[in-house]
Amino acid sequence: MSKPDKREEIVRAALEMIAEHGFHGAPMAMIAERAGVGAGTIYRYFENKDVMITELYQNVEDRSYPLIQQGYMPEKPIRERFLHLCTALLHYFIENPLDFRFLEQFFNSPYGVEHRRDKLMGNKGGCDVFRELFEDGISQQVMKDLPLVILFDLAFGPILAVARDHILGFIALDEVLITWTVEACWDGVRR
Amino acid sequence: MSKPDKREEIVRAALEMIAEHGFHGAPMAMIAERAGVGAGTIYRYFENKDVMITELYQNVEDRSYPLIQQGYMPEKPIRERFLHLCTALLHYFIENPLDFRFLEQFFNSPYGVEHRRDKLMGNKGGCDVFRELFEDGISQQVMKDLPLVILFDLAFGPILAVARDHILGFIALDEVLITWTVEACWDGVRR
Amino acid sequence: MSKPDKREEIVRAALEMIAEHGFHGAPMAMIAERAGVGAGTIYRYFENKDVMITELYQNVEDRSYPLIQQGYMPEKPIRERFLHLCTALLHYFIENPLDFRFLEQFFNSPYGVEHRRDKLMGNKGGCDVFRELFEDGISQQVMKDLPLVILFDLAFGPILAVARDHILGFIALDEVLITWTVEACWDGVRR
Amino acid sequence: MSKPDKREEIVRAALEMIAEHGFHGAPMAMIAERAGVGAGTIYRYFENKDVMITELYQNVEDRSYPLIQQGYMPEKPIRERFLHLCTALLHYFIENPLDFRFLEQFFNSPYGVEHRRDKLMGNKGGCDVFRELFEDGISQQVMKDLPLVILFDLAFGPILAVARDHILGFIALDEVLITWTVEACWDGVRR
DNA sequence: GATGAATGAGCGTTCATTCAT
């Protein structure tokens, strides 16, 4: 097994274990075992558990952003762009439940809170498509004139909740339900 | 200090510590110290930490439901009832950030997931007002004809997200913003 | 076994293990086992290993100073006082080889170096009898006019070396040898 | 880089790291990095860390003995020879603080104790000049009639202590102080 | 009933050593 393979195995295993059991329910030793490596090996690739988690998040971001933006056309009307992005996001979550569960753990921890704080303060980070879309939506008077943060919550709050319920087995989303859900989100943010 | 007092002190202390530091950042010894009791004493009132957390949740539920339903009038039109409940809920969260943070911890853990599963399967539990309201809303064709779970997510997803952002200091909610937010939620669920 | 007993057992065990195997050869678990307590118990009495070692040193100091100064008469002539203190010191080491070995470990580690630095900078600490004696010796022109530190080294360098060699079994000190050794030290510092 | 070069690099690096951070503060990986070789390479030249340390000691001995004996004239009077050797020793320590710190680490560890035991039992080893000098001194009745070991301690105890204090910055030795110190040592051993 | 000292399994992390390349 070559070097990049090993790192990948660790990332996969860590994502799985953390998604399934949370940060505190996923000891390094367990992650190592699942990855099929020695416990010490993890520390060749990640300085410590905290750093590993942060890089795991980066990994998820790097994989998800392109997927979500695939086929996104910034010149289309706001509504269409909104529906596209939210649908893509929901699909991504459904098709990558491990990523979703990991993200939930992440954002529900000090790591994630700090991350959001940084994102909201500085304009850095990759969710700029969303920010742009919502700023456009407000300035074109297509969306409600509310603080950006609230608009985000109106749109993503339901998406996340629905994804969670699907992954936990409380509902079984299909294309029709997804469409309706996303359109309901649009109803929430549009004027 | 009499027996019920002691239990109350423990509950208060545990809620505080868990809200502030999470389940894993709140050792029993620390909770005991904050409660002003011996570490062993906690185990007279709660079989173990897991049980304590579950009962802590019950405690929050018991205190919050009456508050949220205060002034609720089931004979009023759906929209008004919806706005009343959501506003009350959001107010409750803002005024009881400790409860809110605890609930987030709870629902983002195996405890919470199991709890929701039980709630959704059997019809037990206290959120029947909500269930009734939404079922009424659907049958009166005032709300979208979607699975109850999704309707819940459309309504509460944004409420929870907005409450979190307020408590974390990302926005500063006032009465006007609360009203607009809740009305946006209504836009999300109404036909 | 009552509380003070337990602390004492830990102190004794730690002193023994560290004297025998050095700081790094004396894991907390081993010390705990030797003390007949659980590993976690040590941390009820000492914040961590570093703190434990520092307090161990204090413990040795507190026990040794009175013993060494027993019968010391500051009004006697310099030579007599010197012989008294050095003899007492050497006796103390020989009769408390564990203390001696611990002190060697201590002074040969960052802990000890820092400790000496503090002692030499500020005038705090308990070796003031020695300092006084040597300052008297210099000002009365009975001892060589050298920096205090060097005078200390001339006196204690041999004492420590001889104690070590006795404890390691390279020589067998008796009263006669002790007397001669201490008098040789006096020859080293006197004018 | 040829084979002997590599070994030399490792020796130099190990000496430096151990002198600066102690045996336990100098991991093999760190030594390898400092030496500019792979971690595994060290094990081509030294069976394991213990062996490496022992050979490191040999290396220091081999380099120091010639230096110390440079200009030593066995036909001169005892006193002169003593002063010569002790001065040379002290100079050597001051000019090679890394060696000195390493030697302190070494003699304060099981390695060093065993080494001295071997030296004192069998007559092997390189400090024969000292032994000869002291035996001469005793038989010529110029030195005190004490066991050799004690005579060594009287002479070298202060030398080592003074060197340590200089290297740690507690005093600043110059030629004058060195002379006085060495002469004080002579006072300690002479009749 | 209340206590808190005691416990020890389990955690994150380090590092001497090995061995496939």
Place this chain on the structure above:
DNA sequence: CATGAATGAACGCTCATTCAT
């Protein structure tokens, strides 16, 4: 030969839980 990625035993330390007082 030389490498350095991989290993896993061992470390210092934490904390849910127990139980003698």
